[in-house]
Amino acid sequence: MTGSIWSALQRAWRDPGGRVGIVVLVGLVLAALLGPFGLPDPLAAPNPIAGAQPPGPDHLLGTDPLSRDVFARLVTGARISLTVAGLAVLLAVTIGAAVGILAGYLGGIVDSVLMRLVDGAMAIPRLFILLLLTLVWERIPLAAFILVIGLTGWFGTSRLVRGEVLRLRSAEFVQAAGALGASSARVMLRHLFPNATGPILVAATLGVGEVILLEAGLSFLGVGVQPPTPSWGGMILDARSVLMTAPWAAVFPGLAIVMTVLAVNLIGDALQSGFDPRSA
Amino acid sequence: MIRWLLRRLAQAVATFLVVTLLLFLLMRVAPGDPLARLVDQRRVSPEELSLLRARFGLDQPIGQQLGQFLQGVSSGDLGVSIAHYPDQVSTLLWTRLGPSVLLGGTVLLINFTLGVWLGVFQAERRGSRWDRWLTRLSLTGYSVPSFWLALILVAIFSLHWHWLPATQMTDPLLSGSAPLATKAIDLVRHLILPVLTLSLVSLASAMRYQRTAMLEVLRLDFVRAAAARGLTPGQVRWRHAWRNALFPMLTLLGLWIPFLVTGSVFVEAIFNWPGIGALAAEAILGRDYPLLQGTAMLAAAVVLLGNLLADVGHLLLDPRVRAT
Numbered sequence: 001m002t003g004s005i006w007s008a009l010q011r012a013w014r015d016p017g018g019r020v021g022i023v024v025l026v027g028l029v030l031a032a033l034l035g036p037f038g039l040p041d042p043l044a045a046p047n048p049i050a051g052a053q054p055p056g057p058d059h060l061l062g063t064d065p066l067s068r069d070v071f072a073r074l075v076t077g078a079r080i081s082l083t084v085a086g087l088a089v090l091l092a093v094t095i096g097a098a099v100g101i102l103a104g105y106l107g108g109i110v111d112s113v114l115m116r117l118v119d120g121a122m123a124i125p126r127l128f129i130l131l132l133l134t135l136v137w138e139r140i141p142l143a144a145f146i147l148v149i150g151l152t153g154w155f156g157t158s159r160l161v162r163g164e165v166l167r168l169r170s171a172e173f174v175q176a177a178g179a180l181g182a183s184s185a186r187v188m189l190r191h192l193f194p195n196a197t198g199p200i201l202v203a204a205t206l207g208v209g210e211v212i213l214l215e216a217g218l219s220f221l222g223v224g225v226q227p228p229t230p231s232w233g234g235m236i237l238d239a240r241s242v243l244m245t246a247p248w249a250a251v252f253p254g255l256a257i258v259m260t261v262l263a264v265n266l267i268g269d270a271l272q273s274g275f276d277p278r279s280a
Numbered sequence: 281m282i283r284w285l286l287r288r289l290a291q292a293v294a295t296f297l298v299v300t301l302l303l304f305l306l307m308r309v310a311p312g313d314p315l316a317r318l319v320d321q322r323r324v325s326p327e328e329l330s331l332l333r334a335r336f337g338l339d340q341p342i343g344q345q346l347g348q349f350l351q352g353v354s355s356g357d358l359g360v361s362i363a364h365y366p367d368q369v370s371t372l373l374w375t376r377l378g379p380s381v382l383l384g385g386t387v388l389l390i391n392f393t394l395g396v397w398l399g400v401f402q403a404e405r406r407g408s409r410w411d412r413w414l415t416r417l418s419l420t421g422y423s424v425p426s427f428w429l430a431l432i433l434v435a436i437f438s439l440h441w442h443w444l445p446a447t448q449m450t451d452p453l454l455s456g457s458a459p460l461a462t463k464a465i466d467l468v469r470h471l472i473l474p475v476l477t478l479s480l481v482s483l484a485s486a487m488r489y490q491r492t493a494m495l496e497v498l499r500l501d502f503v504r505a506a507a508a509r510g511l512t513p514g515q516v517r518w519r520h521a522w523r524n525a526l527f528p529m530l531t532l533l534g535l536w537i538p539f540l541v542t543g544s545v546f547v548e549a550i551f552n553w554p555g556i557g558a559l560a561a562e563a564i565l566g567r568d569y570p571l572l573q574g575t576a577m578l579a580a581a582v583v584l585l586g587n588l589l590a591d592v593g594h595l596l597l598d599p600r601v602r603a604t
Contacts (some may be wrong), residue, residue: 258423
C-alpha cells in the first residue's frame with residue numbers, strides 16, 4: 001500500500017500543477033514545523049493601544065488589531081490548520097474505508113442499514129451538521145473540533161469504497177483468496193483494501209482542501225478554533241473591524257488559505273488524472 | 281415509468297425519515313438538554329426553566345419526544361425559535377426564503393450560462409494555453425474562502441470606492457413610493473457584490489463538470505460524422521455534442537438546487553442579506569438550536585428534492601432510462 005501511495009506521488013510530481021502543489025505544501029509543512037523559532041511571540045500579550053502596525057522591518061507582515069505579529073500568527077495558524085485537516089481527514093478516511101469495505105463485502109442487511117444511514121447523513125449539508133455539533137460546547141476544545149470534523153467527513157468515502165469493493169468482490173483473485181481459506185477479515189484487509197487505495201487517496205487529498213476551508217469558515221464564525229489559539233479563519237474575524245485601516249491583517253491570512261487549499265487541490269487533480277487519464 | 285417514479289419517491293421519503301432521526305439524535309448527543317445550554321448564557325430562574333422545559337416538551341421521556349418531533353415535522357411544524365421566541369421556526373424560514381432564492385437563482389443562472397459556455401470552450405481547445413489557464417483560474421476560484429473574498433470585495437468596492445452598497449438587499453432610505461425602475465436599480469446594485477463573490481467561488485465546478493462531460497462526447501464518432509456532413513461548427517457543438525453532454529450538468533443542477541433555498545451562510549451573513557443563510561448565522565450567535573435544526577431539516581429536504589428532480593430530468597431527457 002505504501003508502494004501505491006509512493007507511485008501515485010511520483011505521478012503527481014510529473015504533472016506540472018501537481019509539482020507546484022507538492023513544493024508549496026512541503027514548504028508549508030516545514031514552516032509549520034520550524035515555525036515559531038526566531039519569530040515574535042504569536043501569543044504575545046494583546047496590546048490594543050499600540051493597535052495594528054503596517055508591515056515593516058520589525059513585523060514582516062504587520063500586526064493585527066491587538067498588535068500581535070501577523071507572520072508569526074500565520075505560521076502558527078498553519079500548524080493548527082494542517083493538524084486539524086490532517087487528523088480529521090485521516091479519521092474520516094479510516095472510518096469511510098472501514099464502513100465501505102464492511103458494507104460492500106458483507107452485503108445483505110449490514111449493507112442496507114449502513115447505506116441508508118449514509119444516504120440520510122449525506123442529505124444534510126455538512127456545514128449544518130458541524131454547526132449543530134460545535135454549538136454543543138460553549139467553547140469547543142481543539143480535540144473535539146477535530147473529532148467532529150472527522151466524524152462528519154466519511155460518508156462520501158464509504159460510498160466510494162463500497163463501490164470499489166463491489167466491483168472487486170467477484171474478481172478472480174478475491175475469489176481465489178476466499179477459496180484458499182482466507183478469512184473474511186484477511187480478504188478485506190489484504191486484498192480489497194490495497195486495491196481501493198487509488199480512489200481513497202484522491203478523496204483524502206481533496207478532503208484536506210475542503211476541511212481547511214471548513215475549518216477557516218467555522219473559526220470565522222467563532223465556533224471553530226478558539227482564541228487565543230491563532231487560526232487563519234479566526235485572524236480574518238479579528239481583522240474584520242479594521243478592514244480599511246489595517247488591510248494586511250485580513251489579506252494575508254486569506255492568501256495563506258488560498259495558497260494552501262490550491263496546493264492541495266492541484267495535487268488532488270494531478271492524482272485524479274493519474275488514475276483516470278481520460279478526464280485530463 | 282410511473283412505478284419507477286413512485287419507488288424513487290418512496291426512497292426519498294425513507295431517506296428523509298432517516299434525516300429526521302439523525303437530526304433528532306444530533307440534538308440529543310449533548311449532555312443535558314438544549315435548554316441547559318441556553319441557560320449558560322442567560323439568567324433564567326429554575327421555575328422559568330421548568331416552564332420552558334414543559335413548553336418545549338423536554339420533560340417527557342425521549343421516545344415520546346421523538347414521536348412528537350416526527351409528528352411536528354410531518355405537519356410542517358419545526359418547533360419554536362429560542363432567539364426569536366415565540367416565533368415559529370417554519371414562519372421564520374418562510375419569510376427569509378425569497379431573498380435566498382433571488383440571490384441563489386442569480387448565481388445559478390450565471391453558473392449555468394457562463395460556466396457552461398466556458399466549459400464547452402475549454403473542451404474544444406483541450407490542452408491549449410486557453411484550456412490550461414482557465415483550468416488554473418477556476419481551480420484558484422474554487423480554493424478561495426467565500427467569506428474572505430466577500431470582505432475583500434466590500435473593502436474595495438464599498439468602503440474604498442463607494443461604488444456599491446455593502447449590506448442589506450435594499451436601501452433603507454429609499455422611500456416606498458419610489459418609481460419601480462429606481463427600486464429595481466437599487467436591488468441590482470445590492471445584488472452585485474454577493475453574486476460576484478458566490479459566482480467566483482462556484483463557477484469552477486460548473487466549468488469542470490461541463491468540460492469533462494463535453495470531452496466524453498467530443499471523441500465519439502457521431503460528432504465527427506456530423507461535422508463531416510457539413511454542419512456548421514455551431515450546429516455540431518450545440519445541437520449534437522452539447523445535448524449529449526447535458527446529463528452530468530443535470531446532476532450538478534440537482535446538487536445545486538439546495539443552494540437556492542439555504543443560500544450561503546457565510547456570504548449572506550457578511551452582506552446582511554435577509555435570507556436563510558443569514559438566519560442560520562444569527563441562530564449560531566443566539567445559540568438557537570431549534571432554528572438551526574429547522575434550517576438543516578429544510579436543507580436536507582431540498583437536497584433530496586434536488587436529487588429527485590435530477591432523476592426525473594434524466595428520465596425525460598433519455599429514452600434509455602425510461603425503458604428500464
